[in-house]
Amino acid sequence: MDTLSKGILFDESIVSELMNDVKGKSSLIKLSKQKPIPFNGQKEFIFTMDSEIDIVAESGKMSAGGISLEPVTTLPVKIEYGARVSDEFMNGADEYKVDILQGFTKGFAKKLAKGIDIMAMHGVNPRTGQASELIGSNNFDSKATQTITYDGTNPDSNINAAIGLIQAMDKEINGVIMSREFSNAMANMRTRDDNNVEKFPELAWGATPATINNMPIDINNTVANNSDDLAIIGDFANMFQWGYAKEMSLEVIEYGDPDNSGRDLAGHGQVYLRAVAYVGWAIMDGESFSRVIKEPTEPVSIQSASDEVVDETAATEQDSSTDDVNVDAISIEDIKQELDALGVTYDANADKQSLYELMMNA
Numbered sequence: 001m002d003t004l005s006k007g008i009l010f011d012e013s014i015v016s017e018l019m020n021d022v023k024g025k026s027s028l029i030k031l032s033k034q035k036p037i038p039f040n041g042q043k044e045f046i047f048t049m050d051s052e053i054d055i056v057a058e059s060g061k062m063s064a065g066g067i068s069l070e071p072v073t074t075l076p077v078k079i080e081y082g083a084r085v086s087d088e089f090m091n092g093a094d095e096y097k098v099d100i101l102q103g104f105t106k107g108f109a110k111k112l113a114k115g116i117d118i119m120a121m122h123g124v125n126p127r128t129g130q131a132s133e134l135i136g137s138n139n140f141d142s143k144a145t146q147t148i149t150y151d152g153t154n155p156d157s158n159i160n161a162a163i164g165l166i167q168a169m170d171k172e173i174n175g176v177i178m179s180r181e182f183s184n185a186m187a188n189m190r191t192r193d194d195n196n197v198e199k200f201p202e203l204a205w206g207a208t209p210a211t212i213n214n215m216p217i218d219i220n221n222t223v224a225n226n227s228d229d230l231a232i233i234g235d236f237a238n239m240f241q242w243g244y245a246k247e248m249s250l251e252v253i254e255y256g257d258p259d260n261s262g263r264d265l266a267g268h269g270q271v272y273l274r275a276v277a278y279v280g281w282a283i284m285d286g287e288s289f290s291r292v293i294k295e296p297t298e299p300v301s302i303q304s305a306s307d308e309v310v311d312e313t314a315a316t317e318q319d320s321s322t323d324d325v326n327v328d329a330i331s332i333e334d335i336k337q338e339l340d341a342l343g344v345t346y347d348a349n350a351d352k353q354s355l356y357e358l359m360m361n362a
Helices: 012-023 027-031 094-122 155-167 180-187 201-206 302-323 332-342 352-360
Strands: 042-049 067-074 077-086 146-149 175-178 215-219 229-234 240-253 270-283 289-293
Touching: 012 027, 012 094, 012 240, 027 094, 027 175, 027 215, 027 240, 067 240, 067 270, 077 094, 094 229, 094 240, 094 270, 146 155, 155 180, 155 229, 155 289, 175 180, 180 201, 180 229, 332 352
Parallel strands: 146 289, 175 215
Antiparallel strands: 042 067, 077 270, 175 229, 229 289, 240 270
């Protein structure tokens, strides 16, 4: 196989197969519609009719209904994944090379699927876990501002409440994406009768059904990835669009340090495989979605807590020093005898309280 200095484009059939793998592993893509997008992106327009339709009599006067027009831009994000393999790859038989490349592209499809969810749900770079400036606010955590606080004892009510928020805005609901923690809580729910029957038996044993109560669902921990989210509910079929540019490439690099690891490929008997894809998405309407989130926890001030412990200890010691012994029950002569026994020098003309404190501190 020749060295590929600039990479080659995947065949269209390979791209199609790769994206089919992605559809089976990405919750967002599974529940939404895919729309091809050009390499340079595209602009979508959301039309909002401001009024209702109007009845007009024959030759009657017509009034303006009004319309709002908001553009939403879908711009592909460049995604890459690379890995080093032994340079035996370059010297092996064609069948050996094909096996490696097939395994690499399938692995890339899994990472791409997971990455699309993480990026579109939380707006972060999947590798670093940090917020991405390229994504900005184009993510559910930023745009789906309607939230319900999670109740682990009754997660079913959380879904109903989240749906109520969307329906109150006169929007549609056609999908739920939930984390494993949320689905396990659903699986543990029981009916209220004496039989103690599972309320959602289709979720037992970690199963992932296609629907619950005729609602399309998917279960994926990408929902909770480094966030407080446990479920996202809304109109995925119409108000979330995604697509990919077909300019996907695979590159085999023999020389240099393409992953900036400080290790030269030729010097370590390695070659580098790199796959590049361009994927874009758009959340057309944030009000068409809501999220179930964990209740934020209040930070605890360690300093304040320790101060309280010190103060309580000091108070306890002070109380014990004054309360354990009744000073009035001890005569001044007894105190002086004790001081003499301890060998403590004292003023014979000092008052009783002073002598007592001297004795206690001896």
